[in-house]
Amino acid sequence: MKITRGTPPKARVGVKGPAEKRRMPPSGPGVRQLHQRKLTQSRVRGGPRQGPAPDRPLRLALVASAVLTVGTIFGAAIFHVLLIQSEFRLDRINKEASKEEARYEKLRLDVAQLSAPERIVATAQQRLGMVVPPQVAYLMAPAPQDSGAPGAGPDDPAAPSLAGGWAEVKPHLGTRP
Numbered sequence: 001m002k003i004t005r006g007t008p009p010k011a012r013v014g015v016k017g018p019a020e021k022r023r024m025p026p027s028g029p030g031v032r033q034l035h036q037r038k039l040t041q042s043r044v045r046g047g048p049r050q051g052p053a054p055d056r057p058l059r060l061a062l063v064a065s066a067v068l069t070v071g072t073i074f075g076a077a078i079f080h081v082l083l084i085q086s087e088f089r090l091d092r093i094n095k096e097a098s099k100e101e102a103r104y105e106k107l108r109l110d111v112a113q114l115s116a117p118e119r120i121v122a123t124a125q126q127r128l129g130m131v132v133p134p135q136v137a138y139l140m141a142p143a144p145q146d147s148g149a150p151g152a153g154p155d156d157p158a159a160p161s162l163a164g165g166w167a168e169v170k171p172h173l174g175t176r177p
Contacts, residue, residue, distance in 0.1 A: 142168060
């Protein structure tokens with residue numbers, strides 16, 4: 001092979017000369033808008049590009065499922081917090097109820113002790129100076145006169161009154177009213 005002066009030497013494989021450099025797409029401000037404009041104006045495959053990119057529905061589904069999962073986790077956490085707060089409130093109410101039950105039982109015991117006949121008699125004798133009478137006398141009220149009318153009972157408004165009965169009972173009472 002003969003090498004002449006006017007012909008360039010053969011390039012080695014894998015090494016590119018300055019003229020054979022790969023062309024890089026332009027970069028800088030405004031290039032993206034220019035690229036988008038070219039996409040919308042292109043007539044590839046029947047017209048301008050419309051609708052989402054092919055991978056966009058998948059991305060949208062992934063984002064929606066992630067948001068739903070996070071929302072569900074937060075919802076479950078909030079539910080558990082409210083459940084625990086309700087349990088604390090229920091425990092506090094149960095403690096108050098047991099205290100009030102104990103107080104109620106103590107008050108019932110106090111009422112039973114205060115209403116005991118022995119205590120009432122002792123208090124009447126000590127505080128009020130009352131004494132037990134030597135004998136007990138029962139006074140009987142006079143029976144109503146029968147008016148002679150059949151069916152006339154004590155609740156009958158036509159029955160005779162006991163207005164004169166007080167005058168008969170008063171002398172037996174003594175000097176005290």
